[in-house]
Amino acid sequence: MSHDTVTAPEEKGRGFSPASLLRSPLALPLIGLIVVSCLMGLASDNFFSLNNILNVLRQVSVVGVLAVGMTFVILTGGIDLSVGAVMALVGTLSAGMMVNIGLPAPLALVAGIALGLALGVVNGALVAWGRMPAIIVTLATMGMARGLGLIYSGGYPISGLPSWISWFGIGRIGVIPVPVIMMALIYAVAWVVLQRTAFGRHVYAIGGNETAARLSGVKTRRVQLAVYAISGLTASLAAVILTGRLMSGQPNAGVGFELDAIAAVVLGGTAIAGGRGLILGTLIGAVLLGILNNGLNLMGINPYLQDVIKGFIILLAIYIGRDWR
Amino acid sequence: MSHDTVTAPEEKGRGFSPASLLRSPLALPLIGLIVVSCLMGLASDNFFSLNNILNVLRQVSVVGVLAVGMTFVILTGGIDLSVGAVMALVGTLSAGMMVNIGLPAPLALVAGIALGLALGVVNGALVAWGRMPAIIVTLATMGMARGLGLIYSGGYPISGLPSWISWFGIGRIGVIPVPVIMMALIYAVAWVVLQRTAFGRHVYAIGGNETAARLSGVKTRRVQLAVYAISGLTASLAAVILTGRLMSGQPNAGVGFELDAIAAVVLGGTAIAGGRGLILGTLIGAVLLGILNNGLNLMGINPYLQDVIKGFIILLAIYIGRDWR
């Protein structure tokens, strides 16, 4: 038996043939995106205007950035329910540091980002070293982060920020809104990390089979810690965008955003059990959600009905894509 | 080489020795309950009064009943985020049938319960036959149920129910509040089903290893369908209690109750990944949560701080109990 019995490896096309594209896990989210866009375009004239497309992307940016960290976490088989609350807390405290303590704004932003990272590390430590279920850890830290934000601000939003902060939310470079550029950069970095580094592979490996990864020498706990830290980091980057959009620190902001982020990740084809998925899918998922919100608004649909339609389309999209999961 | 080389199985005592109690998965939730109760009792004189204990149990009843269905679902490794919304929808439609259509109240209640069951069946069918991830299915149906409730009621609560409906919420049999009795009955039935029927074993089996269960001839899809149906059923029983307590149909009631129900299940020692857990643990978990809410209120703690303390205690409880999971 020589190794011709080893059937020649079917060369995985590096090029993008149409067939390979169809077999890619991105195919279905993409088809979903195109179908929904066309529907929206038919129903509303304004939909395909450049202005509206940039408008949608800008609206997507906050949840889109949250969903990056969420993708890392879900790929390891975890979940992070605290992202919305962490974002709100970071935004509130950053604003507070600028307004109440009088810290220079850039410093306050950096401090806020460091705080978000630290909160992520706490989540990660509890999950990885504490060996506690992620859903319950992050549910608890979600409640705690909200409470802390409200205690700090006394429930009032914190306004009076330097006006250039709004650049992060509504500024433009050329025609492109700044938050859209930030989102694109964050996705690019995430793609490289997940697809081209050992760390990225380990993220997938832990989601696939944690025991096997650990026994083969992957530092599973460190990787787990890292993904929650990344989620905290992206939550605080989202906070920067949000603060720019709201021009204030809002302790109540982002309620339920964790669910939107999860929906984006799953719509993008990532398995909720971990181990499989692509970051670009998440981007598609986030945009799909944004288009739904935007399109239904543009069509002037009754807001109650919007929830029903949105739920239905999400179900439909996941149903069609389910074989890839 | 005879079989004495296989180490003799440590005989598991059938009786209830103190030691076996300590090794039971209920031990830690119970200890948590006792410790938290004692703390609350020390901090507030009223805590241990019979009146207050019944008060806590009555407050727990709604989430407690929701958590029964949630336990079934989580034991199979699923999750049901729609319970709060289903409860609200069932309550609203039942009330609507009584007030707007003029259906006799008992009939309206039965119709509401049937509706909850049907919604559960929809969830179950999507998960079991649609092979879609439970978290996303129930997230979508949550949004849809809320939207439907609001569309039906137009955003107004529906009041003007026959006054005897309040019996379900605030009535008493002897000193015991009716909702507490309902909750106790529901838990008793759930215990028998989980521990003493083949169906119950199958619920655990699916959570332990779905493929293996299917290969052993368990009708996994039917069982999955059933657990979501049960969750819909308990959500509508909770709706009966809630309607009795609020004396109206509230389309926006129960926001976030799904998270409380999940927390109760997990605090009670059920593994979030499925396969392991006891229904009595869930009862303990629900009571523990109720005591936290009640005790912190009794102590007059700042409500924002309450969230932080609650999160912290949940983390602590899970941390201490984590080896059993």
Place this chain on the structure above:
Amino acid sequence: MLELNGIKKRFGRIEVLHGVDLRVHAGEVHALLGENGAGKSTLMKILTGILQPSEGTIRIDGAERHFADYDEAIAAGVGIVFQEFSLIPYLDAVENMFLGRELRGRFGLLDRRAMRARAREIMRQLAVDVPLDVPVARLSVAEQQFVEIAKALSLNARILVLDEPTATLTPSEVEHLFAVMRELRRQDVAIIFISHHLEEIFEICDRITVLRDGQFVGSCAVSEVDNDRVVEMMVGRRIESSFPPKPGVDPAAPVVLEAEEVQLRRGGPVSRFELRSGEILGFAGLVGSGRTETVLALLGAYPAARCKVRMDGVEKRFSGPDEGLAHGIGLLPESRKDEGLITSFSILQNVSLNNYGKYRRNHWFIDLRKELDCTTAAMAAVRVKAQGPHARVDTLSGGNQQKVVIARWLNHDMRVLIFDEPTRGIDVGAKAEIYALMRAFTARGHSIITVSSELPEVIGLSDRVCVFRQGGIVATVEGADINSETIMTHATTGRVEHVA
């Protein structure tokens, strides 16, 4: 009694069975043989309704049957012990045995007493004493295997398929199993038996059928063939002695790894052993004698009461396999599916899982081309039969999956490899090559600890053998003492020193 005719099976575009015939009579034990990936398990899954054939027919007692799922097969009297475990980890043995077929008593509630009594009876038949009340996750692999077997026996099947049931058993347990198989044969049950241990075939089987690459090669009575002929049918060529010669280890060779004190449980025995450069150290013992736990404890993957290890004379305390890896120690775990493979990964990703240092570019990034080249080479070295390095490992046959895990470690520049049941489920031809690779590895001055329940393997491969009993090493034998009598004597009657 059972007739499979022209069975073909395609997965997507790939045909893995090209028209296989199988005829089994009542009251015979029929061996199904073939290399890894020949299609044995697939054929059995088709027989039991778990997979549907692309073409071909199944006849039982002359009547054509279609099984839509395993349940229908069971109803028709066909049972199987799967190659991969199918137990529910948190249910106990009784619950697992009766899962889906619970006995019911009053009000349709479970009749737990009756199920327990029946389970005890089956276990007594098998002459094993498996704890019935603890979750099966806490049982050893062998005990779980017996629960699997008991579960299939409880079906009272007329046709019973055993897919590599002996891969995890020690000889005495295999004997118990054979006794039960003989009893079933007397009761006219038809048994299809899959094993890569050819001596077992000659001991228990009446007829054999051989597959090669999804093709039917032949069928005959066991008495008509001998070992070499069977191997030739399977592999298509002759295999010389499967064990490479032992070069003999220089007694002055430096000690790489020294376990000064390993105590698994408080109050249990304390083991010590040393591993020298260039040697293969075998760990022998009965099932549950603590070999797996000991090697895990070395790396800090099992919470032993005490574990004092020296590497190159320096005291070390590993907190986990990651630190072991950093010091050049690799572990191939006992259960490939649960502990070895990332089943959602491709072969390539599994092989490179912990070895990205080899394919780094600019320090941070993975060099995809180098990764592909190395993996292709590693796959060829252990003869993984697959569509290519990008095939998902869960589409591979059991033996090929095992080879992927082996390839992962041989692809690594390790100093010490710990192989726990390395050849479980691997066919004879590939075994010889893996043994040769192990020897080539030690020839470079590296060392191997191999835990094996296959006595011939331990004897043929090891330079020295540590014999375990009841959680500790009772003897270490070398040279001519490495023979089955000595090892078995120590393993069954060796004195265990208990230390407080």
Place this chain on the structure above:
Amino acid sequence: QDQLKIGMTFQELNNPYFVSMQEALNEAAASIGAEVIVTDAGHDVAKQISDVEDMLQQNIDILLLNPTDSAGIESAVHAAKAAGVIVVAVDANANGPVDTFVGSKNRDAGYMSCKYLAESLNGEGEVAILDGIPVVPILERVEGCEAALAEAPGITLVDTQNGRQDRSVALGVVENMIQSHPDLAGIFSVNDGGAMGALAAIQGSGRDIKLTSVDGAPEAVKAIADGTPFVETTAQFPRDQVRVGLAMALAQKWGARVVPAQVPIDVRVVDSENAADFSW
């Protein structure tokens, strides 16, 4: 000429108060043949900004803004003004270049309710506040209430808890309040939604506790007319707020250069005497 397009963004639409506002808007718009687009922010400012952005894509002429947060919505106000849209804040004010703000005198509302409460307790006893979501109008009501209570020396404020303006949350919170304060004689709820939960708790306990609130929701008015422990609600006029707001915007549309920056809408005490005749 193009049809007039009016966009209105609500902080929430699962509250009768805002639903009736929406109804009045629809009637008014129909009477002048204008098109109406309505969105529901669900108490999420970020979503509210997006909603406004989406409306601007549809080229609305008038934006009626019911902000969920005054500071957070500012960028949307700027965007709307930049697009040449007339912006009128309704019920709660917004930061930025809003043309007109039409809203209740919330501080007065809180003040009047708590004054009524103190008087109905004959100036003595323990009272508690059932707080709500921390937004400016609610905070003003609490402020007004505290001012009124401070004027009654015999009244002690013993507890403030948050019922999140939600009936079911308020129910549990008030049950606990009643447990922990055996001498509690009165409760002020920041809105009628929370008050209905509080009423259920009071009735369930069988204690004699007086309840006042702010809003004038139909259910609350009915409860007051029925002679329950719910004795008073300080009514706001949501329909009138939106009518006035739309009128201010139309005035500008027709060319008015000076419109009032603020139009405060009075609030009115509704108790058992006038409840039967009151509705929004």
